[in-house]
Amino acid sequence: MSTGSVARSIARSLGCDAASTTSHRQLARVVGPAYRHHRQLSTQSRPALAAPPCTCAQSPARSYSSYPTQPVEQKHGAPQPRRKRTIRDLQANKRKRIPITMLTAHDYPSARFIEAAALPPSSATNGTNEAGSSLPSPSQQPRGIDIALIGDSLAMVACGYPSTTHLTLDEMLYHCRAVARGCKTSLLVADLPFGTYAVSVEDGVRAAVRIIQEGHMDAVKIEGGAEVVPLIKRLTDVGIPVMAHVGLTPQRQAALSGYRVQGKTVASAMKVYDDARAVTEDGGAFAVVLEAIPARLAAWITDRLDAPTIGIGAGKGCDGQVLVQLDMLGVDSDLGAGGKGPRFLKRYANLGQVATDAVREYADEVRGGQFPSEEHTYPISDEAWRGFLEAATTKARS
Ligand SMILES: Nc1nc(=O)c2c([nH]1)NC[C@@H]1CN(c3ccc(C(=O)N[C@@H](CCC(=O)O)C(=O)O)cc3)CN21
Numbered sequence: 050m051s052t053g054s055v056a057r058s059i060a061r062s063l064g065c066d067a068a069s070t071t072s073h074r075q076l077a078r079v080v081g082p083a084y085r086h087h088r089q090l091s092t093q094s095r096p097a098l099a100a101p102p103c104t105c106a107q108s109p110a111r112s113y114s115s116y117p118t119q120p121v122e123q124k125h126g127a128p129q130p131r132r133k134r135t136i137r138d139l140q141a142n143k144r145k146r147i148p149i150t151m152l153t154a155h156d157y158p159s160a161r162f163i164e165a166a167a168l169p170p171s172s173a174t175n176g177t178n179e180a181g182s183s184l185p186s187p188s189q190q191p192r193g194i195d196i197a198l199i200g201d202s203l204a205m206v207a208c209g210y211p212s213t214t215h216l217t218l219d220e221m222l223y224h225c226r227a228v229a230r231g232c233k234t235s236l237l238v239a240d241l242p243f244g245t246y247a248v249s250v251e252d253g254v255r256a257a258v259r260i261i262q263e264g265h266m267d268a269v270k271i272e273g274g275a276e277v278v279p280l281i282k283r284l285t286d287v288g289i290p291v292m293a294h295v296g297l298t299p300q301r302q303a304a305l306s307g308y309r310v311q312g313k314t315v316a317s318a319m320k321v322y323d324d325a326r327a328v329t330e331d332g333g334a335f336a337v338v339l340e341a342i343p344a345r346l347a348a349w350i351t352d353r354l355d356a357p358t359i360g361i362g363a364g365k366g367c368d369g370q371v372l373v374q375l376d377m378l379g380v381d382s383d384l385g386a387g388g389k390g391p392r393f394l395k396r397y398a399n400l401g402q403v404a405t406d407a408v409r410e411y412a413d414e415v416r417g418g419q420f421p422s423e424e425h426t427y428p429i430s431d432e433a434w435r436g437f438l439e440a441a442t443t444k445a446r447s
Pocket residue numbers: 202205206213297299308309310311341373376382384385386390391392393
């Protein structure tokens with residue numbers, strides 16, 4: 050692992066333009082002691098990299114993923130919104146070993162569920178606990194979902210396509226805008242759809258710019274390893290933060306012969322490791338999704354990368370976790386594995402069953418005359434009704 054590339058990765062994540070051109074000494078100043086000591090640190094004692102303020106003179110324009118801390122509103126009794134999550138927060142999470150939470154959203158309601166989950170469970174909390182002592186400030190308590198992912202799995206779960214490869218950039222943008230309207234405090238990351246970065250780096254940059262500009266996202270996610278490094282570099286250079294995605298890459302499911310666990314042989318494990326290093330250290334991705342790889346491999350990679358890893362089917366040794374929201378809510382999609390879905394999936398609710406039962410009950414009640422009942426109908430006063438009947442009868446006679 051070269052310290053130059055480590056520093057470049059960190060500096061890129063911090064949005065420092067100078068990252069690709071400054072000297073090692075300048076980089077050491079930007080990223081602090083972590084840069085200088087990186088190589089000597091053991092995996093266990095390695096304090097993850099500090100994320101000092103970016104010292105680049107002309108950097109403010111690069112900061113849409115590092116929003117300045119907004120003061121938390123102090124409204125008595127009202128739940129206090131947390132401030133917007135930033136890339137720096139994710140790096141701090143890795144350093145402090147606080148797991149990063151990521152969940153997909155594909156429309157306004159699913160975005161609102163994420164936003165609502167960031168509020169304290171009870172708005173009764175008013176800054177003191179039962180003993181009267183001060184609680185940590187609300188902005189210090191990790192809550193809710195750090196990253197909302199507009200993942201292209203929405204092609205399958207929200208649009209009914211047989212694979213993610215059918216989703217177009219315009220369709221993705223429509224979903225991004227809906228999520229952005231509902232989700233204000235999570236970092237917003239969207240997948241670059243299949244095919245939008247396959248022909249040239251320029252195509253990829255154009256697509257990513259639309260995701261940021263028209264989709265109102267903070268960052269893009271790109272599937273692939275060493276082969277997408279030139280694109281990741283270009284994007285980080287122009288100030289578009291990139292989340293990488295290695296291991297099982299669903300956009301290539303046909304080439305991988307289905308949704309198969311990766312990294313189970315020596316050669317395959319090495320490829321996952323090489324790819325994860327390339328996208329973060331050479332490309333400058335601020336984080337990397339590790340999908341469907343053995344837990345041991347994911348933990349090992351996590352310990353060796355400065356960038357946070359977000360696992361799906363990669364065990365608890367990752368810096369964070371991600372699931373598809375409709376999957377964890379128990380809304381079935383055609384995910385295979387005998388209807389159970391993949392092994393990595395945990396269902397936290399059974400919304401599919403709840404919704405189906407409700408639809409069936411509604412249909413039965415309409416046919417049975419139980420719906421609508423009195424409480425669902427609008428009254429008119431007897432006086433107005435008599436008046437109307439008289440007027441209508443007169444009108445009919447004339
Ligand atoms: N609803 C949904 N959830 C997802 O997590 C998801 C999508 N869609 N679409 C895109 C990809 C596809 N994903 C999948 C789909 C199936 C398996 C699966 O069935 N895996 C097998 C392992 C097969 C093997 O390696 O032999 C499993 O048993 O877990 C894994 C990932 C993850 N992504």
